[in-house]
Amino acid sequence: EVQLVESGGGLVQPGRSLKLSCAASGFTFSNYYMAWVRQAPTKGLEWVASITNSGGSTYYRDSVKGRFTISRDNAKSTLYLQMDSLRSEDTATYYCTRVRTPFDYWGQGVMVTVSS
């Protein structure tokens, strides 16, 4: 059974950093691209970043480019999202997703609140 379990969320002040993790199981992690999608409270879904299966290429939405870094450790079957210089508009539930047609499995999500 495919499982994606996010962790690392919480309350953080503007300008500070936070690192999200996503532990994957039930499939061969190194065979799949992975991605992060977020959802601000009461708002719609927004793609954040994607990474190829090897980690050799990454893609970001403009609003997080230069502030967020997506990475992975295939030996640990874990996906990461390093979030720096956080802003209030980054407040959202962050979902880890497996990329296949294109997002076929999602984690339960982790809440990130950016507030002073």
Add this chain to the structure above:
Amino acid sequence: DIVMTQSPFSLAVSEGEMVTINCKSSQSLLSSGNQKNYLAWYQQKPGQSPKLLIYYASTRQSGVPDRFIGSGSGTDFTLTISDVQAEDLADYYCLQHYSYPLTFGSGTKLEIK
């Protein structure tokens, strides 16, 4: 960026009725290489993570009831739910994965009368 315009914002129907949700992209999502439309539909029930319903515009994900039907090509796409059930209460989103940045429609809230 490809803009996804989804309509309606919300709709309310009785069980057993049919609903259609529309999604229009600002550019064609049809790949000339494999003739596939890079358009997916997601269902998000209250308090849950999104669930993939349809991919490549019309292919139903495994386990999805056949009352969910995706259609369309190019820039115009439709999700049809026939014989709506109470369990279909949810938000529905389209997503284009033809090019980065990947973009979602604004969502459609389905309510059951």
